[in-house]
Amino acid sequence: MPGGLLPRPRPASRRRGRRQPLRVRSPVTAAPTDPLHAELLALAHEAGRRAGELLRDGRPADLAVAATKSSPIDVVTEMDIAAEKLITGLIAERRPDDGVLGEEGSSSAGTSGVRWVIDPLDGTVNYLYGLPTWAVSIAAEQDGETVAGVVVAPMRGETYHAVRGGGAWATGAWEGERALSCRSAAPLDQALVSTGFNYVAEVRAAQAEIARRLIPLVRDIRRGGSAAIDLCDVAAGRLDGYFERGLHPWDRAAGDLIAREAGAVTGGRPGQAPSGELAIAATPAVFEPLQKLLAEFGA
Numbered sequence: 001m002p003g004g005l006l007p008r009p010r011p012a013s014r015r016r017g018r019r020q021p022l023r024v025r026s027p028v029t030a031a032p033t034d035p036l037h038a039e040l041l042a043l044a045h046e047a048g049r050r051a052g053e054l055l056r057d058g059r060p061a062d063l064a065v066a067a068t069k070s071s072p073i074d075v076v077t078e079m080d081i082a083a084e085k086l087i088t089g090l091i092a093e094r095r096p097d098d099g100v101l102g103e104e105g106s107s108s109a110g111t112s113g114v115r116w117v118i119d120p121l122d123g124t125v126n127y128l129y130g131l132p133t134w135a136v137s138i139a140a141e142q143d144g145e146t147v148a149g150v151v152v153a154p155m156r157g158e159t160y161h162a163v164r165g166g167g168a169w170a171t172g173a174w175e176g177e178r179a180l181s182c183r184s185a186a187p188l189d190q191a192l193v194s195t196g197f198n199y200v201a202e203v204r205a206a207q208a209e210i211a212r213r214l215i216p217l218v219r220d221i222r223r224g225g226s227a228a229i230d231l232c233d234v235a236a237g238r239l240d241g242y243f244e245r246g247l248h249p250w251d252r253a254a255g256d257l258i259a260r261e262a263g264a265v266t267g268g269r270p271g272q273a274p275s276g277e278l279a280i281a282a283t284p285a286v287f288e289p290l291q292k293l294l295a296e297f298g299a
Helices: 035-058 070-094 124-129 201-217 227-235 249-261 284-297
Strands: 099-102 114-122 135-142 145-153 158-163 168-171 192-195 220-222 241-244 265-267 279-282
Touching: 035 070, 035 114, 035 135, 035 145, 035 158, 070 099, 070 114, 070 124, 070 135, 099 249, 114 124, 114 227, 114 249, 135 227, 135 249, 145 227, 145 249, 158 227, 158 249, 168 249, 192 201, 192 227, 201 220, 201 284, 227 241, 227 249, 227 279, 241 284, 249 265, 249 279, 265 284, 279 284
Parallel strands: 099 114, 192 220, 192 241
Antiparallel strands: 114 135, 135 145, 145 158, 158 168, 241 279, 265 279
């Protein structure tokens, strides 16, 4: 993908009323220098685009009408499985020796040292209700380390991607490809932080109590409903931080890489990597105090 100078932001008067623009940083090359990483990124882009189109174009217009009944949920599950089959089928065709770990049950060890970590529909409830915050998340690991990640948000018209050591990038309604950068340093009390809640009522209640204690100490809290998009919004400078318990590897693999390559700090509990116990992504100024508070609150 072409590198070079990034386009200048449009004048503020032309952006008024639109989605908050992405933060951009000094240009680096958008093209991976490692041929394998370039191949993995290109395949993730193609698979994510095709799965996103399938989900967007295949969603029945009246899906949310009976959202409390089993039939709409069954349709969402079918779409989720179909998207994962599309992605894994394409990977098997192009790179048959790779391993796969997918949310909908796809799992194979592979022999190439590359494993794909796939969430074909992150933000299922949003998708069910017709909310735009859902995404396809695809990451590629090499020898256990994430080296490429793509998050496609079809209803936003945005795609985010990163390669280890190559920065984080996005395409959208603006012209060309833009390098992403997390927000500038700001104290925790001025931070906009996002989180998520578990499906299990008891767990959700405990998470709500942590959010209640955190609200007076930050600018505000958001709940978007897609971990992948929240992580990309940290990368894009639309959030100062994000945290959540109960995430699976496929929920965070691509977004975690994108956030880190945009300059954010990611981790879990003090001294630990992100995990199902806790995943945090934040600007360098916000990460440590947020992590400390979450530990204090029992997150």
